Amino acid sequence: MSILIDKTARVLVQGITGRQGGFHAKLMMEYGTDVVGGVTPGKGGEWFEGTPVFDTMRMAVETTNADVSLVTVPARFAADAIMEAADAGIKLVICLTEHIPVSDMMKVIAFCRRHGARLIGPNCPGVMTPGQAKVGIIPAMVATAGNVGVVSKSGTLTYEVGFAMKNQGIGISTIVGIGGDPVIGTTFVDVLEMFENDPETEKVALLGEIGGSAEIVAADYIKNAMTKPVAAFIAGRSAPAGKRMGHAGAIVDGGEGSAEEKILALEAAGARVAANPEEIPNLLA
């Protein structure tokens, strides 16, 4: 087993005829993901690598019976694309797009909740269950199948840690990139809870960063509700206060969101926190 996606996932790619959407849809297919089609308004009736392209999500879902959607459209259209997926009955929407205004995301998240759809992201690398399926841009080479669940705010840092684990023979059940934006659809706690309940996940690696308080809330959950061991890394120990470090969410403000307070909270909750992400495999051994 795994969480969120496995080889049975039937995936639509919104923006499949775009440069990024098409490139990654192809890599997903090569990985073994069941990409059943794509949506680009105005391009319905075309084909992409042997799968049909539709004008609308309603038509695409009706025809393909898809249950997962990947949103790769530009920021100006992404909020609408996510809502279109939820409206069409998709229960898992994964959004890679970065730079979506927060005011749009707050509405989108409320809309998804009302439709019973789970949103991962935005501004995330996606989800990968090694050996089964990947929905997003996580490179195939960074992980092999195994029993460690990985949840992360950052894309390339996840690749780094996955790769270090692979080099030490540690496999992964599922990687979930939740994204680095201030307002996101799925939180650390949501994913930790899924890993806690997944019989095939034995340990968890959590990769956080400065800004906000999601890691503090996660530490509370780890302390009170988790039985599985957690190893963690928090990026941004050397970041000065008041400066936004790339991710819209990564800012230490008003004495809140610092790496130190997050590390202390995680350690107090019993998690093992690495000072160097390449030491995560040792903490999981």
Next chain:
Amino acid sequence: MKLHEYQSKFLFADYGIPIPRGKVATSADEARAIAEELGGIVVIKAQVQVGGRGKAGGVKVARDADEAQHHAERILGMNIKGLTVERVLVDPGADIVQEIYLAITNDRGAGKPLIMTSMEGGMDIEELNRERPEAIIREHIDPIMGLKDFQMTYIASAMGMPRAQWRSFGKVLKGLYNCYRASDAELAEINPLAITGDGELLAVDGKVIIDDNALFRQPALTEQRDSSGEPESERQAREAGITYIKLDGQIGCMVNGAGLAMTTMDMTKLYGDADGIGPANFLDIGGGASPEQVAAALRIILSDSNVKCVLFNIFGGITRCDEVAHGILTAYNEVKPSVPMVIRLQGTNAVEGSKIINEARIPNIAGADTLTEAAKRAVAAVKEQG
């Protein structure tokens, strides 16, 4: 993007929020003319985007136009926390009997707008939050439904607003919410919102931060950007589509992805801190960066004379290592850096990328397989230079 106090208050006025009828001056003569026009007591306020300007002497009360000119002369050109005061706001003095705090902000955890308000305004809200959190009323707004009348009544009642002001407070609250929404603000704050001697409400000070990701649909606000507080290198980076922040260390870092960029900085500090060595910058070249962007990024890193070594840490996903390698060569040939470089390419097309770098036979570069190794090499390269 932060707005100045005067920009924030003029924006509030567009949404029906009462503000003092002050004006902006860029010279002492102008300040004098405004003070004469307003008559009576005026306040001269430095317009800089940092906190604590009052303590730094950037806010002064003047009894007449002469004094206004005198204060403006001293405040204009003043350096407050590294920023030069280029403008002052000349506001009429207000007869304040009560100071209220009122703000609307994005609550990340809840994913909803949050109203925070207190009858104990004027002071620093974070301090109030630590000392007397119960004095702050908090109310979430449904992002789809918006602010409802019953919520306004609840807020006014719960915070202890005198009934005589409920109606006008409701108007200010609604105005501030409309302003926050229509401007794509991350924060819209009035502190203090004054109750004056004749029972009116007045937004005496204001602060607005606009979500950078929404600027594409906020042309009027984007025009108000004041980048004078932004270092030249950071402005160049912003225009090249790169996120760069200058820091104090010696190791210039070029990384793809914000989380990994911070991690790379952390590693240089982890292995260099004992010798006073650390990161010279945060730099994220983003996903799928082009050779041109890599070249621009390298030029920006090297414009910092503290940099004694450049560390490239690229874990290719969307970004292709061979494209980054081309960018490094383009930039190298153009800039001819004299400092050593440590180049670590991993992930998508890493083998091709390393081949390109190796075949170019650049002097003074080292490779590395892991991030740990790369960080240690960069620290050692700085140490060697003493």
